[in-house]
Amino acid sequence: MSEPDVDLEFGYSLSFPLPFRVFALTSLGILAWATNIHGLDNLGVDVVSALDLRVGDHHSPSQRYWPDSPRKADVTVLYKNVYRIFITYSVWCLVSWTTFRSLSQGNPTLVDLYGYIPAVFALLTVIILLLPFHVLFKPERDKFLHAIRRCISSSPDSPVYFADVVFADIFTSFAKVLGDVFISLRMLFPGNSLLEPPADHGWTRWIMPTIMSIPYLVRFRQCVIEWLSVDNTSRRPLANAVKYATAFPVMYLSAAQRLVVSDLINEKGKQAAEEAWHGEHPLFRLWLLFAAINSLYSFWWDVTNDWGLELLKPGSKTSGRPLPPRRLVLPHLHSGTALLGSHRPAPESEDHLAYPFGLRPTLLYPLPVYPLLVFLNLILRLTWSIKLSSHLHSKSEGSVAIFLIEVAEIVRRWMWVFVRVEWEVIKKARETRNTGRTSFSDTDEPEFELITTPTMEHEIDP
DSSP: OOHHHHHHHHHHHHHSOHHHHHHHHHHHHHHHHHHHHHHHHHTTOOHHHHHTOEEOOTTOGGGSSOTTOSEEOOHHHHHHHHHHHHHHHHHHHHHHHHHHHHHHTTOHHHHHHTTHHHHHHHHHHHHHHHOOSSOSSHHHHHHHHHHHHHHHHOOTTSOOOHHHHHHHHHHHTTHHHHHHHHHHHHHTSTTOBTTBOOOOOGGGGGHHHHHHTHHHHHHHHHHHHHHHOTTOOOSHHHHHHHHHHTHHHHHHHHHTHHHHHHHHHHHHOGGGGGOSOOTTSHHHHHHHHHHHHHHHHHHHHIIIIISOOSTTOTTOOOOSSOOOOBOEEEEOTTSSSOSSOOSSOOSSOGGGSOOSTTSOSBOOSOTTHHHHHHHHHHHHHTTHHHHHOGGGSSSSTTHHHHHHHHHHHHHHHHHHHHHHHHHHHHHHHHHHHHTTOOOOOTTSOOOEEEEOOGGGGSOOOO
16 A cells, blocks of 8 residues: 555544444444335335334333234334434444544554543443333334344244344345454454454454354345245245355355465465455455355345346346336325225236336336436445455455445445335235235225326336
């Protein structure tokens, strides 16, 4: 690295050490979830029914939040409370960082001297999260802990709720953040520094990829449970499990790259350690192969299965003139009716309707949103290998770029949630319509609201 780059990286570590980056990324994740719920509600999606968000009996401490409860949650209360948590947590983070900055004064010696400040802050945050008293967002803390418990330790015979799938998928976007937590803890050990990650030797190099693999193990387990369910007749959960399994070789082969560097130093000398490309080593080529497989497979799965778009679906055809997607008719929110509906049966199956190339017959959002999200998702998925590769962020060099990649991954997941929930709404509506559960008489028709977008007001020119 050039001298200005070294100064930039060092100044960045002085003013914004790794533990505070973890706090900032956590705060960003809370804000992203609040805006997801708020945005879906504003766009007319019944997010409570889509995610099956329910509240239990408030008089029963063990049943504060459970998906099979008969009581639906209030979406406005949900996102307002998450916004309040974001503001409270952000202020708490800002106070901690301001205190640290005012005491350390940008002095490298004082930075390590006051390194206990982020540790104390993190410890207090965990204590508050586990606090049994009815203070500081107790219902929301219970929901969060219940969700973790269901994802990690639910019975193999229990159903996998869609809300838990979304929660665990969001968790995978914080895999690198979990690795940062581990590095931050090691930085606080005697003899280490907040300005430079501690070196890995021997078996310790395998700890970080193991920690980063936890979110993928959770999703892998959910997919296996779905696949083994007696009600399942599809191989899709198994294919989804394979997708998450492809992340494990990327993480562990990344940890093995230190062996690659050691081998090349023995062959070429110490200058080999400064090189970023080691294509002559088989372990390096193997890591690149699995990184490419994971990135491309994950991108294909996002577009085809999580979003339901036809762009990359094998054998998909859009016949006839490309017309705008059908207007999406939704029942009024929380009306107790189906998520999607129509006053009368459709004259033909959705599968035979013409629609813009690569999309699907029913769209909720404006037409230009979809190609934009597909493009951004592809670009950000291609950074997946960097996010999962511990050998690329085990040094102080490049810490600014790695932090920006982590931010970008959270933004990508934030965009992903909007289309993922939209597709779940549409699938549930199709299932309801196909099973004949939405037959309304002329005298007992529900009220509907029509969601329109500018692209739906005119036909697309051929």
